[in-house]
Amino acid sequence: MIKGQAWKFGNNIDTDLIIPARYLNTSHPKELAMHAMEDADPKWISKMQKGDFIVAGENFGCGSSREHAPIALKAAGVRAVIAKSFARIFYRNAINIGLPILECPEAAQEIKAGDTLEVNLADGEIKNITSKMIYHAQPFPPFMQKIIKAGGLINQLKSTK
Amino acid sequence: MGQTISEKILAKHAGRKEVEPGQLIECKVDLVLGNDITAPPAIKEFERIGVKRVFDRKKIYLVPDHFSPAKDIKSAQQIKMMRDFAKKYKIVNFFEIGCMGIEHVLLPEIGAIRPGELIIGADSHTCTYGALGTLSTGVGSTDMAAAMATGRVWFKVPEQLKFVYTGKLAKWVEAKDLILYTIGKIGVDGARYMSMEFTGPVIRKLSISGRLTMANMAIEAGAKNGIFAADEKTNAYLRKVHAGKGIIYRSDSDAAYKRVYEWDVSKIEPQVALPHLPSNTKPVSKCKKIKINQSVIGSCTNGRIEDMRVAAKVLKGKRVHRDLRLIILPGTQEIKLQMMKEGLMETFIKAGAVVSTPTCGPCLGGHMGILAEGERSIATTNRNFVGRMGHPESEVYLSNVAVAAASAIAGRIVSPRDL
Numbered sequence: 001m002i003k004g005q006a007w008k009f010g011n012n013i014d015t016d017l018i019i020p021a022r023y024l025n026t027s028h029p030k031e032l033a034m035h036a037m038e039d040a041d042p043k044w045i046s047k048m049q050k051g052d053f054i055v056a057g058e059n060f061g062c063g064s065s066r067e068h069a070p071i072a073l074k075a076a077g078v079r080a081v082i083a084k085s086f087a088r089i090f091y092r093n094a095i096n097i098g099l100p101i102l103e104c105p106e107a108a109q110e111i112k113a114g115d116t117l118e119v120n121l122a123d124g125e126i127k128n129i130t131s132k133m134i135y136h137a138q139p140f141p142p143f144m145q146k147i148i149k150a151g152g153l154i155n156q157l158k159s160t161k
Numbered sequence: 162m163g164q165t166i167s168e169k170i171l172a173k174h175a176g177r178k179e180v181e182p183g184q185l186i187e188c189k190v191d192l193v194l195g196n197d198i199t200a201p202p203a204i205k206e207f208e209r210i211g212v213k214r215v216f217d218r219k220k221i222y223l224v225p226d227h228f229s230p231a232k233d234i235k236s237a238q239q240i241k242m243m244r245d246f247a248k249k250y251k252i253v254n255f256f257e258i259g260c261m262g263i264e265h266v267l268l269p270e271i272g273a274i275r276p277g278e279l280i281i282g283a284d285s286h287t288c289t290y291g292a293l294g295t296l297s298t299g300v301g302s303t304d305m306a307a308a309m310a311t312g313r314v315w316f317k318v319p320e321q322l323k324f325v326y327t328g329k330l331a332k333w334v335e336a337k338d339l340i341l342y343t344i345g346k347i348g349v350d351g352a353r354y355m356s357m358e359f360t361g362p363v364i365r366k367l368s369i370s371g372r373l374t375m376a377n378m379a380i381e382a383g384a385k386n387g388i389f390a391a392d393e394k395t396n397a398y399l400r401k402v403h404a405g406k407g408i409i410y411r412s413d414s415d416a417a418y419k420r421v422y423e424w425d426v427s428k429i430e431p432q433v434a435l436p437h438l439p440s441n442t443k444p445v446s447k448c449k450k451i452k453i454n455q456s457v458i459g460s461c462t463n464g465r466i467e468d469m470r471v472a473a474k475v476l477k478g479k480r481v482h483r484d485l486r487l488i489i490l491p492g493t494q495e496i497k498l499q500m501m502k503e504g505l506m507e508t509f510i511k512a513g514a515v516v517s518t519p520t521c522g523p524c525l526g527g528h529m530g531i532l533a534e535g536e537r538s539i540a541t542t543n544r545n546f547v548g549r550m551g552h553p554e555s556e557v558y559l560s561n562v563a564v565a566a567a568s569a570i571a572g573r574i575v576s577p578r579d580l
Contacts, residue, residue, distance in 0.1 A: 012349055012438060016546040020553075021525040025228055025235035027202040027302075039548040059350040062383060063546060064525070065285040067202055067301035088354045088385055089285060093301035143185050143315070153303050154206050157310065 002079050002121070003129070004051040008113040009040060011057035015090065018061065018069040027068060029075035036072040050077030053119070055111045057083065061090025070099040080119055082126060082137070084108040095144055096153040102126060102137035110135075163413025165321045166388050167356040170296040170410060174279040182320040182419075190220075192273065193308045194282030196264055196521075197225035199301070201239045203283055204246045206306035215250045216312030222254040222273065222282075223247055224264040227521045232528040262493025262519040265289040265377060265461035269369075270493055275399065275407025276391040281305070281314055286461050286543065288379045292372035293398070294391030294409060299380060319385045320355045320419040323412075326363035328427030333577050335471070336371030337463060337541065337561035339363070340378040341432035345442030346422070353383030355419065358412060363426055364389065369398040370467040377462045378543050381439040431576055433539075434559035437547045445564055448574040455538035456481075456569035457550075458562055459490025459517075460524045463541035466496050468562045473505045475566035475577050481513035482572030488523065488530040489516045514569070526551050539568045 017040040019032055026032070037044045037054075054060075054073065060083035061069060070093050073081065080100035094101045100121050107126045111117065115130040124137035140148065150156035164172065164179055172180045174188035195203055200223055207215075215221055223243050231237035247255035254273075261267065265286050268274055276294030280287065283305040290297035300314065308314045326339060344351070357379045359372070367375075372389050379387025389395075391409045399406060430444035458472050469491060481487045489509050491497040497519065500506050509516050522529035524542040532538055532551030537558065540550065545557035558574060567577040 014544075014546045016525075016544070016549055020548050021198075021227075021527060024198045025233060025239060027205070027239075039553045042553075059353060059383060062349060063285065063380075063544060065283055065287075065299040065301055066198060067283075067303060068198075071202075085350070085353065087350070087383055089299050089301060092304060096301060096303035141185060153307050154209050157210050157307055 002051060003116065003118045004053050004079055005049065006053050006055045006111050006113060006115045006117050007044065007048060009054060009056040012059045012062055013040065013056050014063035015061055015066050015069040016063055019066065019072040024066060024068055029071050032068050032072035033075035036076040045076060048076065051079050052077070053117050054078055054081045055108055056081065057108060058085045060086050062087035065089045067093045067097060070094040070097050074099040080121065082107055095147055098148070098152040104135050104137040107135035107137070162417060163415035165356065165358060165412040165416040166294065166390060166410045167296055167321065167358065167386060168318065170277055170279055171316060171318055180318045182318050184318040185315060186318060187313055187315050188279055189312055190281050190308055190314055191278040192220050192222060192280040193305060194222045194224070194264060194280070194284065194287060195305050196227050196284055197229055197236065197240050197243060198227045199283030199305065201242045202302035203305040203309065204242055206303050207309050210306065210310050212310045215252065215309050218251050219253050221252050221309055222268060223252060224256050224261060224267060226261060226263050227525065228527050229520060230258050230518065260494060263461045263464055263521055266464050266492030269293065269373065270402060270495060272402040272404035275404050276395060277408030277410055281308055285380045286377050288384065288386050289373055289377040289461060291376035291379065291386050291388040292369060293395055294389060296386050296388065298386045321358065321417065322352055322355050323358045323360060323418045323421045325361040325421065325423040326426050327361050327423065328363060328425040330363060330426060333431055333563045334429060335561040335563065336367055336374040338429060338432045339426060340375040341434055341439065341442050341559065342426065342429055344378065344382045344440045345432065347382055349381060349438050349440045350383040352379065355384055357382065357384045357387040359387060359389050365392065368467060369394055370465045373465065374462055378439065381543060431561050431564045433564065433574060434545055436545050436556040436558065439543065439545060439559060445574065445576045451558065451574040452537065453485060453539050453568055453573060454536040455486045455488065455530060455532065456565045457488050457490070457523055457530060457538055457540040457542060458565050459492065460521065460542040461492070462543045463562050464490055464492030464496070466499050468541065469496065469500050469505050471562040472566045473508045475563050476512040476514070477508050479512055479570045481569050485569055485572050486530065487514035487569040489514050490522055491516065491519055493519050523550050525549065539565050539574055541565050
């Protein structure tokens with residue numbers, strides 16, 4: 001069970017907002033994390049705490065294929081991203097690198113900024129401690145659960161090699 | 162049940178007779194691509210897998226195009242990592258700057274792409290190759306790493322969308338306008354996770370260059386891929402670039418589409434996508450009094466020789482507005498050479514433009530034309546997100562080549578018709 005605070009963002013949060021291209025001359029997770037969400041909210045990185053959640057609208061992570069985006073969020077300490085929907089490449093990348101993502105339109109709609117959330121990644125249950133609401137995210141197909149359980153695609157490949 | 166081109170290509174590469182939307186399948190890939198931003202993390206992940214060789218040293222393409230020629234020390238390190246990796250694993254297709262270009266302009270031009278192939282690239286605009294009847298899609302660095310080791314990748318079979326364009330395009334209306342118009346209609350997630358198949362009489366007349374422009378921006382509607390049925394134009398192009406024939410698939414008449422859009426595009430004007438989404442489109446005539454500081458012509462969307470010819474047609478004998486910078490980025494060295502032969506370089510330089518070496522450069526706010534706070538650029542690129550070309554308080558307006566060239570002369574957004 002993981003507990004943390006919700007940070008709200010809108011629809012179509014693109015990968016340039018998550019990690020601007022001007023910082024992509026490195027792929028070092030810690031360096032990337034320093035600039036996570038910078039063009040959406042330059043102060044966010046100094047306000048957020050390790051273990052917090054991002055809660056966003058439709059099409060989170062649209063745009064570029066840069067894996068640096070989920071890497072930056074994971075390295076910044078984001079425990080999971082809850083959104084109404086995810087853009088295709090971001091969705092793949094998050095699973096492949098082990099950033100938990102939860103697709104749950106109701107939760108993404110109703111959770112307010114600053115709410116305290118408790119999330120069970122195993123069954124996708126999202127508990128809003130502040131509002132006392134409980135939501136259930138779409139479960140991942142078994143095929144993807146295997147990748148997630150292995151800790152990402154590369155670890156899974158290594159274990160089956 | 163009939164199958165679409167995209168479904169047929171996926172089925173073939175998964176070793177199945179047919180596939181249906183939602184299925185998870187594992188496919189063989191014909192080509193794996195990476196650039197100087199995405200390949201370095203992929204290389205690190207590849208080394209972690211612990212295999213001794215890549216799946217096929219001729220099918221991996223490494224193109225340093227985003228921050229090259231290396232813009233700073235860190236970028237130089239990234240490119241060096243690619244170069245060393247290519248040497249270590251004897252990867253044939255690494256492109257030094259003397260023979261490079263913007264990856265999605267370069268690969269079709271050197272005959273690396275054929276119809277019926279399945280291609281992945283660690284770059285979202287890998288969908289460009291759908292113009293040749295190829296299923297190509299963007300992935301991240303980890304997928305690239307896994308595919309370099311195994312030659313395989315997993316896919317969810319996408320739902321299918323069909324777009325039918327009828328009528329006749331007006332003067333100065335280009336392929337870019339068709340795709341901006343489409344994204345304006347369906348939104349930046351209107352094709353999220355789906356295939357977009359482009360058809361109709363207007364498409365049949367469209368050049369391969371124009372089809373590459375349209376397929377390139379399928380991702381801006383959230384699509385997995387954009388695709389065109391290969392035809393006589395495709396075959397002529399493949400012959401010209403010595404690509405070989407490939408396998409030509411057609412969608413069955415009873416193929417299932419989630420939705421079919423049909424538009425008569427005779428009356429559409431050149432389109433402009435206002436900040437900060439490619440779907441925020443308006444006809445150019447509705448963009449009044451928008452002063453601009455910069456115009457960028459080029460990129461994987463509009464950096465081909467055909468685009469350069471359109472720009473030259475508008476700029477010939479004219480001068481760029483004195484308060485404005487015009488930056489022209491040819492897609493490849495070959496295109497730059499052709500521009501010299503045709504006298505386009507002279508036209509551009511005399512008009513007051515700068516012509517760069519091939520690079521993604523300012524399109525993603527990398528280098529070679531970054532915007533200051535409060536500045537505006539019109540650009541033939543593909544994204545106008547916040548901070549895309551520089552300062553988070555700058556703005557990007559997307560347009561076709563003719564509008565970007567005309568606007569460079571006027572100093573504000575105009576149609577070439579209004580010059």
